[in-house]
Amino acid sequence: MKVISVVGARPQLVKLAPIAAAFSDTPHEHVIVHTGQHYDADLSDVFFSGLGIPDPDVHLGVGSGGHGEQTGAVLAAMDKVLESEKPDWVLVYGDTNSTVAGALSAVKLHYRVAHLEAGLRSFNRRMPEEHNRVLTDHAADLLLAPTEEAMRHLGNEGLAHRSTLVGDVMVDVCLRIRDAVLAGEHPRPSLPEGIDADAPYLVSTLHRPDNTDDPERLAAIIGSLAALPVPVALLAHPRLVARAEQHGIDLNQGAVRVGRPLPYAGLVGAVLGSAGVVTDSGGLQKEAFLLGRACTTVRPETEWVETLEDGWNHLVPDPHETPDFTELAVRPAPETPRGTPYGDGNAAVRAVQAIVEA
Numbered sequence: 118m119k120v121i122s123v124v125g126a127r128p129q130l131v132k133l134a135p136i137a138a139a140f141s142d143t144p145h146e147h148v149i150v151h152t153g154q155h156y157d158a159d160l161s162d163v164f165f166s167g168l169g170i171p172d173p174d175v176h177l178g179v180g181s182g183g184h185g186e187q188t189g190a191v192l193a194a195m196d197k198v199l200e201s202e203k204p205d206w207v208l209v210y211g212d213t214n215s216t217v218a219g220a221l222s223a224v225k226l227h228y229r230v231a232h233l234e235a236g237l238r239s240f241n242r243r244m245p246e247e248h249n250r251v252l253t254d255h256a257a258d259l260l261l262a263p264t265e266e267a268m269r270h271l272g273n274e275g276l277a278h279r280s281t282l283v284g285d286v287m288v289d290v291c292l293r294i295r296d297a298v299l300a301g302e303h304p305r306p307s308l309p310e311g312i313d314a315d316a317p318y319l320v321s322t323l324h325r326p327d328n329t330d331d332p333e334r335l336a337a338i339i340g341s342l343a344a345l346p347v348p349v350a351l352l353a354h355p356r357l358v359a360r361a362e363q364h365g366i367d368l369n370q371g372a373v374r375v376g377r378p379l380p381y382a383g384l385v386g387a388v389l390g391s392a393g394v395v396t397d398s399g400g401l402q403k404e405a406f407l408l409g410r411a412c413t414t415v416r417p418e419t420e421w422v423e424t425l426e427d428g429w430n431h432l433v434p435d436p437h438e439t440p441d442f443t444e445l446a447v448r449p450a451p452e453t454p455r456g457t458p459y460g461d462g463n464a465a466v467r468a469v470q471a472i473v474e475a
């Protein structure tokens with residue numbers, strides 16, 4: 118059997134790592150297509166080298182662009198790839214423009230599509246990810262769900278017969294890297310200048326268009342971070358840097374120290390060394406939970422509702438209008454046990470098995 122993985126953005130590379138490893142233990146052929154949605158070394162190459170992922174077999178090189186331009190470029194480029202590779206399955210990941218384009222290109226040419234991380238919903242139609250994931254789920258033949266909640270959403274949309282619960286592959290990779298970091302197998306992360314790794318600090322990321330694209334809102338959010346009583350290591354996504362520059366907003370103010378995005382082991386090390394996380398990233402909310410740090414999420418909702426239980430994660434859509442933002446951001450991690458809502462760390466093997474047996 119031949120399976121093509123279509124990936125393009127940073128979080129998909131993290132999910133690809135355990136899937137590629139699981140395929141390598143089978144006789145099946147696994148072909149990696151990188152769309153090129155993310156192209157900076159910080160967002161792409163370091164994940165291949167750091168997580169031991171084989172180099173992409175095909176690189177589409179689409180780069181950045183508006184939604185239509187980027188999605189359309191992947192869609193157009195995939196025709197040739199599918200015609201020459203003739204896969205048994207096309208596997209798409211998560212909810213980016215590369216995901217929906219990969220899925221659509223395959224169904225149109227009658228190739229079977231599996232969607233990893235199916236069934237997540239924010240019910241917020243302003244988010245590009247929400248369109249991408251809903252459309253991908255309805256196009257796909259096999260829906261590999263990470264959580265019971267995702268299975269419920271798929272059932273509510275009449276997709277139960279195509280859905281299977283495999284768990285979350287992010288657990289596979291996050292726990293493996295955590296153990297390696299704790300065993301001293303990775304160098305200490307390069308935190309932004311001005312952050313003392315041995316004193317309390319928060320890890321922060323912001324990249325959602327709803328937080329970065331409106332100048333007033335971005336300035337207000339950065340202002341709230343700047344006023345925190347502990348240093349904030351802001352690991353800045355290029356989108357954030359680009360928008361801040363465009364709007365004339367200085368990210369390096371008050372408590373905020375700006376640094377580059379970290380490789381995966383660096384991020385895990387940074388979170389393990391931190392007093393907590395403030396983010397709008399889906400992946401980081403879950404990584405904080407898995408690594409036992411309190412998370413404050415700058416969004417009105419989350420797809421990962423399990424993290425909200427017992428206050429491990431707290432939603433603060435508007436930090437600048439939330440009088441107790443400071444107390445929330447610096448609150449200690451809860452002492453309650455977290456359970457394993459995201460599975461046992463063997464999701465990738467189960468996902469590969471589900472594809473092979475479907």
Ligand code: UD1
Nearest residue numbers: 126127154155156157160181212213214245246355356359
């Ligand atoms: C994309 C995904 C988002 C995911 C995120 C993870 C979509 C619609 N969004 O958002 O779901 O959470 O990846 O990081 O697919 N840029 C660079 N270098 C790069 C890539 C991007 O400088 O390698 C800059 C460019 O200015 C670009 C901007 O970042 O225009 C946005 O990149 P894009 O891929 O459109 O979306 P992300 O914000 O990264």
